[in-house]
Amino acid sequence: MAEPSRDAQQIPRGSKACRRLFGPVDSEQLRRDCDALMAGCVQEARERWNFDFVTETPLEGDFAWERVWGLGLPKLYLPAGPRDDLGGGKRPSPSPALLQGTAQEDHLDLSLTCTLMPHTLERPEGSPGAPGTSQGRKRRQTSMTDFYHSKRRLIFSKRKP
Amino acid sequence: MELLCCEVDPVRRAVPDANLLYDDRVLQNLLTIEERYLPQCSYFKCVQKDIQPYMRRMVATWMLEVCEEQKCEEEVFPLAMNYLDRFLAGVPTPKTHLQLLGAVCMFLASKLKETIPLTAEKLCIYTDNSIKPQELLEWELVVLGKLKWNLAAVTPHDFIEHILRKLPQPSEKLSLIRKHAQTFIALCATDFKFAMYPPSMIATGSVGAAICGLQQDEDVSSLTGDALVDLLAKITNTDVDCLKACQEQIEVVLLNSLQQFRQDQGDGSKSEDELDQASTPTDVRDIDL
Numbered sequence: 001m002a003e004p005s006r007d008a009q010q011i012p013r014g015s016k017a018c019r020r021l022f023g024p025v026d027s028e029q030l031r032r033d034c035d036a037l038m039a040g041c042v043q044e045a046r047e048r049w050n051f052d053f054v055t056e057t058p059l060e061g062d063f064a065w066e067r068v069w070g071l072g073l074p075k076l077y078l079p080a081g082p083r084d085d086l087g088g089g090k091r092p093s094p095s096p097a098l099l100q101g102t103a104q105e106d107h108l109d110l111s112l113t114c115t116l117m118p119h120t121l122e123r124p125e126g127s128p129g130a131p132g133t134s135q136g137r138k139r140r141q142t143s144m145t146d147f148y149h150s151k152r153r154l155i156f157s158k159r160k161p
Numbered sequence: 162m163e164l165l166c167c168e169v170d171p172v173r174r175a176v177p178d179a180n181l182l183y184d185d186r187v188l189q190n191l192l193t194i195e196e197r198y199l200p201q202c203s204y205f206k207c208v209q210k211d212i213q214p215y216m217r218r219m220v221a222t223w224m225l226e227v228c229e230e231q232k233c234e235e236e237v238f239p240l241a242m243n244y245l246d247r248f249l250a251g252v253p254t255p256k257t258h259l260q261l262l263g264a265v266c267m268f269l270a271s272k273l274k275e276t277i278p279l280t281a282e283k284l285c286i287y288t289d290n291s292i293k294p295q296e297l298l299e300w301e302l303v304v305l306g307k308l309k310w311n312l313a314a315v316t317p318h319d320f321i322e323h324i325l326r327k328l329p330q331p332s333e334k335l336s337l338i339r340k341h342a343q344t345f346i347a348l349c350a351t352d353f354k355f356a357m358y359p360p361s362m363i364a365t366g367s368v369g370a371a372i373c374g375l376q377q378d379e380d381v382s383s384l385t386g387d388a389l390v391d392l393l394a395k396i397t398n399t400d401v402d403c404l405k406a407c408q409e410q411i412e413v414v415l416l417n418s419l420q421q422f423r424q425d426q427g428d429g430s431k432s433e434d435e436l437d438q439a440s441t442p443t444d445v446r447d448i449d450l
Contacts, residue, residue: 011286017226020291021219021260027296030258034299037252041306 172276177322188323191315192398195360198243198314200250203357209249211256214353220245220263221351227267227287234274235343236318239350241270243314246356248307261292265300273312317346320364320397327396328368329383334375341371345411352414358407361397366407369393370415373408 011018046052050061058065181187205214221242228238244266248254254262264284271278281294305312321342325335345367349355355363369390376385384392390408394401 011283012230015230015287017223017230018287018289019223020289021223022216022256025257025261025291027293029255030261030292030296030300033255033258034296034303037303038306041303 182322182326188320188397191319191323192361195315198247198311199359200243200246200356202250204246204250205353208251208253210253212249212254212259213256216256216259217245217249217353218351220259223260223287224263224267225347225351227284231279231283233267233271233279235347236316237267237270237274238347239316239318240274240314241266242350242356243316244269244304244308244312247314248304251307260288261296261300262304264288264292264297265304268297268301269304269312315360317349317360317364317367318343320361321346321368324364324368324393324396328372328392330372337375338368338371341375342367345370345415348414348418349411354410354414362399362403362407363411365393365397365399365404366411369404369408370411373412374415 042053046059050059050063051057051065052059202208205212224241225238227233228241241263245262248262248266264287268279268281268284281297285292285294285297321339325339328335330338342364346363349358349363349367372389373385390401390405393399394404
């Protein structure tokens with residue numbers, strides 16, 4: 001299938017918009033700053049989820065991580081060779097878990113395979129806790145890591161509005 | 162197959178979705194969540210040491226030129242500016258990185274909003290090859306991390322249809338009002354004054370300014386003056402005085418940019434051809450305050 005391209009929108013020859021705004025760019029400095037900022041993101045994620053995303057090992061903390069075998073994951077989520085289907089494969093590919101960064105509290109359900117304790121469940125208004133409707137239900141979303149899921153031990157009180 | 166015509170616009174658009182546009186819950190939800198996506202602080206005062214307000218304007222003007230030349234969807238530019246402002250509100254950045262960040266933000270916004278997004282290679286050419294595609298991709302991850310992957314920010318464009326459909330304008334005038342309002346929104350995104358305003362207010366002020374501006378040439382509205390502002394304020398739950406102030410600021414920014422435009426024209430630094438390529442300034446010229 002031929003992808004439609006933006007070729008019709010080629011950059012006009014001598015386009016005035018092709019210009020550098022703030023002088024020469026120091027590639028070395030870009031690299032250093034990029035590494036430092038990425039390291040900060042990794043550290044933040046490590047503290048947030050008590051999980052070392054570089055070595056893919058659980059750490060002590062609020063989340064109990066458990067290794068999961070044979071979830072029947074779609075191949076897409078499994079670590080594979082160069083992912084040529086995504087942007088030409090030139091992208092550096094850190095652990096897919098890294099890419100989650102530090103999801104916010106309210107995105108927990110989306111980014112973790114976890115078992116929520118019954119009293120931490122957010123009940124939709126108007127359906128006050130019919131027992132067994134959702135408690136203990138496993139919400140599966142498998143991009144956080146491919147091999148672990150976590151149980152949530154503690155209730156966080158710092159939920160953002 | 163021999164009859165295949167290659168001249169068709171390759172971008173396919175969905176028809177307007179009545180479920181999204183004619184349901185008030187959507188507007189209410191947009192109003193509820195819009196503040197989440199505002200930059201956390203006025204970063205020139207509290208975060209940035211190297212970057213000055215005029216540098217933001219420079220990079221914004223460049224980004225707008227690129228978006229126009231590449232005929233990006235209207236919301237790509239304001240969305241990219243939202244990413245840039247949110248990043249700069251959190252990360253002290255040297256000015257030499259600013260253009261790279263602008264390119265990264267356009268890259269992300271274009272991928273979120275367009276069926277055929279801008280490529281990394283093309284964006285690098287627009288920086289006069291001062292950055293490499295590889296660097297763009299690496300910084301894309303940095304920006305995504307700092308934005309916590311929250312890319313679906315609310316922009317003023319999200320409100321335009323909701324506002325327009327509640328106005329008593331004849332429908333044949335709406336497309337002109339919409340076009341002018343979009344131009345005002347782009348103008349606002351280039352000016353840091355508006356970076357901390359809720360998108361709904363910018364949208365409402367832009368529609369108001371568009372109607373007022375057009376009203377002078379032709380009769381586009383049965384409502385004018387205070388009655389118009391009152392109605393607009395009610396639609397987006399905006400305070401009337403804030404809205405008036407916002408609309409006045411928009412008109413001032415327009416006047417300044419028109420003056421700038423005439424100066425540039427006087428200098429002869431822009432040929433008429435170049436001007437006609439850019440859709441936004443052409444619109445701006447049509448408006449008489």
